[in-house]
């Protein structure tokens with residue numbers, strides 16, 4: 256069950272050497288969490304194992320970002336992205352995430368692996384603004400077209416620079 260947490264304007268700042276690592280099964284349920292993840296998210300290991308990874312989902316994150324993440328993973332590619340997460344005490348922490356599918360010998364996806372490093376300050380500033388615009392667009396558009404319009408906003412951003420999404424986030 257996802258806990259009901261009130262988000263606060265309080266940031267947990269990452270140390271340069273911190274890597275937040277987690278693994279999930281094919282359905283996105285957590286199967287492994289390193290100590291840094293437990294520390295930042297503010298949960299004990301037994302509270303995380305077997306639980307959906309949206310336990311740390313922050314309401315400031317647009318839906319379109321996770322849609323894109325899952326589409327990328329399901330097509331067998333790795334995903335990079337700036338993600339704002341919610342800790343159990345309501346504080347938040349920004350990460351730059353790399354999520355990869357884990358496959359068995361037959362090539363079937365059996366889970367996912369995510370490593371998150373401290374994000375660049377410029378990237379956080381940029382995505383704080385862009386995600387706020389995307390979220391506002393999602394709310395205005397209503398549930399049916401929310402993701403399409405929000406995604407267009409994101410697409411316009413990197414296409415205007417003549418790059419792909421991946422080149423764009425990696426360059427920030």
Ligand SMILES: Cc1cc2nc3c(=O)[nH]c(=O)nc-3n(C[C@H](O)[C@H](O)[C@H](O)COP(=O)(O)O)c2cc1C
Nearest residue numbers: 278279283308309311312313321340354367368369
């Ligand atoms: C390996 C892996 C790591 C993930 N890490 C995060 C994360 O740090 N924060 C987050 O909000 N969602 C993360 N997700 C995505 C969640 O599973 C979920 O799709 C997202 O939180 C949106 O939840 P919702 O569909 O309930 O809104 C991760 C998924 C996988 C497979």
